Amino acid sequence: xxxxxxxxxxxxxxxxxxxxxxxxxxxxxxxxxxxxxxxxxxxxxxxxxxxxxxxxxxxxxxxxxxxxxxxxxxxxxxxxxxxxxxxxxxxxxxxxxxxxxxxxxxxxxxxxxxxxxxxxxxxxxxxxxxxxxxxxxxxxxxxxxxxxxxxxxxxxxxxxxxxxxxxxxxxxxxxxxxxxxxxxxxxxxxxxxxxxxxxxxxxxxxxxxxxxxxxxxxxxxxxxxxxxxxxxxxxxxxxxxxxxxxxxxxxxxxxxxxxxxxxxxxxxxxxxxxxxxxxxxxxxxxxxxxxxxxxxxxxxxxxxxxxxxxxxxxxxxxxxxxxxxxxxxxxxx
Numbered sequence: 001x002x003x004x005x006x007x008x009x010x011x012x013x014x015x016x017x018x019x020x021x022x023x024x025x026x027x028x029x030x031x032x033x034x035x036x037x038x039x040x041x042x043x044x045x046x047x048x049x050x051x052x053x054x055x056x057x058x059x060x061x062x063x064x065x066x067x068x069x070x071x072x073x074x075x076x077x078x079x080x081x082x083x084x085x086x087x088x089x090x091x092x093x094x095x096x097x098x099x100x101x102x103x104x105x106x107x108x109x110x111x112x113x114x115x116x117x118x119x120x121x122x123x124x125x126x127x128x129x130x131x132x133x134x135x136x137x138x139x140x141x142x143x144x145x146x147x148x149x150x151x152x153x154x155x156x157x158x159x160x161x162x163x164x165x166x167x168x169x170x171x172x173x174x175x176x177x178x179x180x181x182x183x184x185x186x187x188x189x190x191x192x193x194x195x196x197x198x199x200x201x202x203x204x205x206x207x208x209x210x211x212x213x214x215x216x217x218x219x220x221x222x223x224x225x226x227x228x229x230x231x232x233x234x235x236x237x238x239x240x241x242x243x244x245x246x247x248x249x250x251x252x253x254x255x256x257x258x259x260x261x262x263x264x265x266x267x268x269x270x271x272x273x274x275x276x277x278x279x280x281x282x283x284x285x286x287x288x289x290x291x292x293x294x295x296x297x298x299x300x301x302x303x304x305x306x307x308x309x310x311x312x313x314x315x316x317x318x319x320x321x322x323x324x325x326x327x328x329x330x331x332x333x
Contacts, residue, residue, distance in 0.1 A: 003303070005076025012071050020064060059321040066317030073310035081302045090131035092148050092189040094180040095121055097162070098198035098228075099139040100171045104164050104238035105199065105229055105251050108277045112237070113228045114164050116277050117197045120284040121159060125152055127288055134183060135159060138176035140168030140204045147183055164238050172205030173198055177212035177223065177263070184221055192221045195287065196263070199228040201256040209259050213266040222269040224287055225260040230275045 004010065103114035111119070125133050133155055134148035146158050177194060184192045194216060202209050216223055236251035257273075264271040274280035 001080045001082075002306075003078050003080050005078070007075060009071065009075035012074075013068065016064065016068065016071075024060065055324055059324040062317040062324075063321035066314040066321070069310045069314035069317065073307040073314060077306050077310065079304045079306050081304075090129070090189065092132050092134075092184055092187045092192045093128075094134045094136060094148060094184055094192075094194045096173075096176045096180050096194055096196045096198075097121070097135065097137045098171065098173070098176075098200060099137045099162065099164055099167050100200050101165055101169055101238045101247075102171075102200050102236070102251060103228070105234045105236050107230050107234040107275075108228075108280070113199055114162075116280060117228060118159055118162065120280050121197075122156055123281075124284050124288055125155055125159075128152070132187075132189070134180070136176050136180045136183075137162060138167060138172045138179075138205075139165065140170030140172060142172050142175035142179045142205065143167060144179055144183055148187065163241060165241050168204075170204035171198070171200040171202055173200070173202040173259075174207040174209040174212040175205035177209060178207045178215060181212065181215050181219055181221060185219060192219070193269070194221055194223045194267075196223055196225040196260075197228060198225070198260075199255050201254075202259065209263050210266070213263040217267045221267060223263050223267040224269045224272070225264045226272045226274050226280070226283055227255050227257060227260050228274050228280070229255065 097117060099114070103117070104112045106112050108116035121135075130150065132148040132150055133146075133152070134144070135146040135155065135158065136142060137145050145162070146155050149155070173196070177196065180194050184194075213223060231254055233250050235248070237246065237248045239246050257271075261271045263269075272283045274283055
């Protein structure tokens with residue numbers, strides 16, 4: 001944003017159009033010789049050299065642009081920047097996302113459970129303000145994808161690159177929770193939460209979900225667990241990342257609701273059932289509004305005068321016009 005100390009000076013700009021007209025377009029401005037061609041029987045005069053006309057045009061353009069910059073500089077322009085500074089820390093949020101093959105079930109049309117979960121995470125993160133977010137995903141193994149931080153653009157890029165079966169055929173739910181707790185251990189935030197999105201039952205890893213929940217509770221971390229998918233037979237499709245082969249079939253959908261409830265109860269969190277995309281959107285919206293804290297901020301305003309740069313640029317442009325006409329056209333004045 002640009003502000004002016006003497007904005008009244010800008011009214012001088014309205015004098016430029018008539019001056020340009022008088023200098024370049026008024027017929028009686030002088031500098032030309034007029035004579036009649038009525039008795040001329042020879043060949044007509046040919047147009048001037050286009051390159052010369054271009055140089056003359058550029059010179060005049062530089063002159064008037066330089067004059068415009070000088071007028072603006074006299075108005076005292078300053079570049080004003082506003083920086084929002086947070087006085088309090090936000091909530092630390094870790095997403096724990098299931099990457100097992102069953103997340104390829106297509107009961108969250110038009111996409112599968114996995115892509116639908118990625119979509120709501122994306123919307124959730126885009127709606128946060130100064131809350132560090134991180135991501136752990138799990139299949140047969142669990143991996144930290146993104147440590148808690150405020151680089152939302154990087155988070156969304158890494159989230160978009162996640163693929164099913166990238167971590168093997170399995171569901172290491174307990175390992176995923178424990179890994180998220182590990183990376184929230186050093187956090188100084190007043191509130192720390194884990195949002196678990198899964199459609200399966202723990203069948204891999206050395207740590208069971210209940211033990212991982214005890215670890216989270218001891219660290220003051222709440223776990224909001226979301227069970228994805230409808231029960232019964234649903235179509236399933238996923239791609240083997242090693243061979244590129246696509247597998248399709250019918251999957252008997254079910255997840256261990258009792259374990260998810262227990263995980264949340266141990267940590268004073270909540271358990272949610274998401275049997276459709278609409279239900280999942282509603283759940284994430286409610287979590288978005290539920291897990292917010294009052295943030296104290298201050299607005300830091302910085303002002304930097306820029307009249308010196310405009311004066312320098314204006315003189316350079318005006319001198320460019322002068323030297324173009326002196327060196328190329330050898331004008332006397």
